[in-house]
Amino acid sequence: MNPMENFNSLSAAELAELDRACGWSLNADELAEVQRQFRTMGRQPRRGELETIAQTWSEHCKHKTFSGPVAYRAGGKVKRYKNLFKETIVKATRTLNKKWCLSVFTDNAGIVEFGEGGRWGLAFKAETHNHPCAVEPYGGAETGVGGVIRDILGVGLGAKPVLNTDTFCFGRLDGKKKLPRNALGPERIMRGVVEGVRDYGNRIGIPTAAGGIYFDDGYLLNPLVYVGCAGLIPADKIEKKVRPGDLIVCIGGRTGRDGIHGATFSSANIDEETGSSAVQIGHAVNEKKALDVLMRARDLGLYNAVTDCGAGGFSSAIGELGSETGARVRLERALLKDTRIEPWEIWVSESQERMILSVPKGKLKRLAAILDAEDCEYCVLGEFPGDGRLLVTFGGEPVADLPMEFLHGGVPNFEKPASRRRVKVSSKKPAAPAYWAGALKALLAHPNVCSRRSVITQYDHEVQGGTVGKPLQGRYGDGPGDAAVIWPQAATLDPADMHGFAVGHGFCPAVGRIDPYQMALHSADEAVRNLLCAGADVRRTALLDNFCAASPRDPEVMGDLVQAAEGCLAAALAYGAPFISGKDSFYNQSRDAAGREYPIPLSLLISATAPVKDVRRSLTINFKAAGGALFLAGRSLKGMGGSVYNELKDSGNNAVAGLDLKAAAALYEAVRRAMEAGCVRAAHDVSQGGLAVTLSEMAFSGGLGAEVDLSAVAREKGLSAVELLFGESPARLVVEVEPGREDEFRRFLKGLPAAFIGRVAGNTGLAVSDGGERLFFEDIDVLKACWQKELI
C-alpha cells in the first residue's frame, strides 16, 4: 500500500522511513505533530500538503534551531533560552531602538535610512548557499546571488539593487588530504563558485565589490558561500500589505522540476546519496527583466505586496504573503518549463527568477502592459480571499487544503541541549621567528592574506558607475580595500547628491575554534573598523549576522552558537550597531562513504554598513605622500590565538586577546571625528597577519616605504615582539595623518591609546624597529611580490 494513503496510522519508524524516501527532513516530533493534525482533521494528508508542511517547517524557512529553546550548560550552571535569536540578536536591536532603522527582522531584508530628508531607505541582506555549492559550485553560487538579489527586490515594494557582496570559505587549495569519492576538490569548488558569482552579477548589471575568501580545511567538504546585496528603496515604498481580493501574480521565470526540495535540503547533512535535483542554474537575464518590471510597476503603485520565490517555491512565497488572508491557488495556470511535472512539484518547485505579486484586480491590465513591454512572462495563479485558508488545486482537484494557523504556527520546537566546548589554552610566551622579514613574507603569501586580484578582476565592480571605494585600491589599483564605498546615483538619479554608504565584513572562525564569544566580538569589531577605515560614519552602523555551523544535534555546536550569539549582543550594544537582518545555516557537516563526519568550525560572518556623508571624502588604505605621520590607534594585547602566524608556525601560544568593547567604541568615535575634520589621509585595520602586514599593505599599495619605530605603542605589559608584529589583537588601526596636523590629531585622541610610530618615506624601504632594535627592513616591491601570489 502507498504509505501516503495510510499516513495517519504509520508507526514512528514508518514515518521516518517515509520522510527519508520523500526527502522532507522532518524530525520525529514534527512527523508526529503532522499525523496528529490530520487525525484531528479526520482524513489522510495529500502529498502536496505534506510537501507544503515540510517546506514551511524547514530549517531554511523557520530557523527552528536559532529561534528555538536552548538549555546551555557551562561550569555547572544552566542558562535557559526560550528563543535564542530573540534573546540575543533581536534583543540588541530592540534595546538600541534606533530611529534610523526603518524595517528590521520582518521582511526579506533589513532597511535603514539613507541620505537626508527621509526620502530613501537602504536595504541590506546577506545569506548563504552552501549546500548547493558543495554539489554544483557554479549553479549553486549563481542561484545564491540570484536569490539574495530577489530578497532585495522583494523587500517592501521592491528596492533597486546597487551592490552585491561575496564571502567564501574553501578548503586549502594546497592541501594534501584525500577526499571522499563524492566530494569535489577545493580548487574545483572555488573556480565554480567564483564563475557563478561573476556570471550572475555581471550579466544582471550589479557591481560585485565587497567580500573575502577564507581558506581552512574545515571547509574541505562543506564550502561556505555567503552572498549579499544592498539596494535603495523610496521610504514611502517600504510598507506592503496583501488586501483580500488581490490577485496572485507570478512574474519572471517558468516553473520546472528543478530545485525540488532545496529548502528541506538545507536541513540535512550532505552525504553520498545527496541528489542532483536540489541544484540548478540561474538565469540572470530573466531576473533582470523582472527587476525592470518591478521598478516601473512599483513607482506606478500597481501592486500591494511582493515577495520572492526562494526556498520552498510557491508554497513558501504564497504561504507567506497569504498568511493572514489565506490563498486560493490554481496550479494549472502556472507557466511551465516542462509539462511532465506533478501538481505538488509545481507547488514546491524552486525554479529561479520568480516573484509573487499581490495585485488589485483593477490594476492587472496596466501591469500586464509593462510585463509585455519588458518581455517578462507572467501568470495569474489565483487570489488572496481573506478567509485564512490555503486551498491549492490543479484542474479542480485539491493539492493542499490547510489552515494557515497550523501551517505557520504548528511546528513543534523542543529544547536543544548546549554545552561549552573544552579548549586547552596556552598563554606561554610565543616563540620568535629566526628571521622577521622572512616570517612577514610568508604571512603576505599566506592564502588568507595574499592578493585576491585573480578573483576580484573577474567581477564587474564598476557597472552602475557608483563604486567609489573599490575592492582594489592604491596608487596602482592593486592594494586590498577594507570596505566598498558605493555612491548609488544609479538609483537616486541625482548626481548632485553625494551621499553614499560603505559595506565591510568581519570574519574570524579561527578565533571561534578557541573562544566563540570572542569570535563574535572580533568579527563585529573588524566589520566596524573596516567601515571606519573607509571614512564611514560608524555611529550609524547596521549589522547583519550570518551563522554557519555543523549539526545542531551536537550540544557543543549549540554551545558555540550560544556563546557567539551572546557575543553579538554585547558587541551590538557597545558599538550602538543594531542587527537589521541575518540568516543561519546549519548541518554544514558531511559524511563520507566510510561514515566519517566532517563538520565545519562555527563560522559567523558579520556584514556591516554605515553611511558616508560625502563619497568624495571617503578614505583608502594606501600611503599617500612622503612625510605623512603614522599613528597606531589602539592597544596591542598578548595572545596569538586564531592568528595566521600560528597557522604558519605554531608559536606555542593560542590565547585569544580579549576585546575591550567600551575602549574600542571610544577610540573609534575619536578617530571618526579626526577623519571628519580632515586630518586623516589613509587608514587600514590591523587584522589577518597583524601589524606588520597592515604596514606592508599600506606601503606597497602607495608605492612608498616608511620608517617606523614602535617604541611608543600602547601595549599590554610583557607583550612580545611576535605578538606586536604578528598578533591579531582587535581594535587597532594604522592611520596616516596629514603632515603638520599631528597635534590636531592627538587632541582628538587625547587620553586614548594612539601612538606616533613614524613617517611615510620617500623611498621604497619599509623599516620597522622597536625599543631601539631593528626588527626588519625590506623593500616594498619584494613584499608586494610575495603578496601577489595568485590564488587561481
Place this chain on the structure above:
Amino acid sequence: MMIEIWTKEKYAGSEEAGFIGRMAHAGLKVKAARLSRLYRVDGDLSRAEFDRLGRELLADPVSERYSLKPGANGFKGAWRVEVWLKDSVTDVVGDSVREAVADVLGRRPERVRFGRAYYALGPSAAAMEAAVRGTLVNQTVNRFGMEKI
C-alpha cells in the same frame, strides 16, 4: 548545426596557457592546447544563414574565426573534448543567443545550446578522461564527449 568559434592563434596564448596550467595542477601534462566556444543551433536555417550567424553574430572578426565543421582547426592528433550542459539544465547563454539569432535573421530557432571544446596534445586517453572529469565536468549538470582528431 554546430558553429565553433576560435580565438585566432596570435591572440590565444593566454587562454591556452591558463588551460595548460589548470591541467598541470590536475596532474596532466599537456604539450599544446586550443580552446573554442560551441553553439548548437537547432532550427530550419540554411547554410548561408549559419554562415551569417558565425560571421556577424558569434565571432569577433578581429580576434576570432568561426567554422561550421567541428574540430576543423588543424590540431591533428589532439584530444578533442566537448562539454555541454545537460539538455534539462538552464542554459542562459544559449537562451540569449537564441534571442539574438531571432534579431539577426528575423526568426527564432527552435533551440540554441552553448558548450565549450578543449583540444589537448600529449596525454593518454585515461589520463585525459580523468582530468576532464576532475576539472572540466560536473556530471550533475554536464555531459561530455571525447575523441582523437
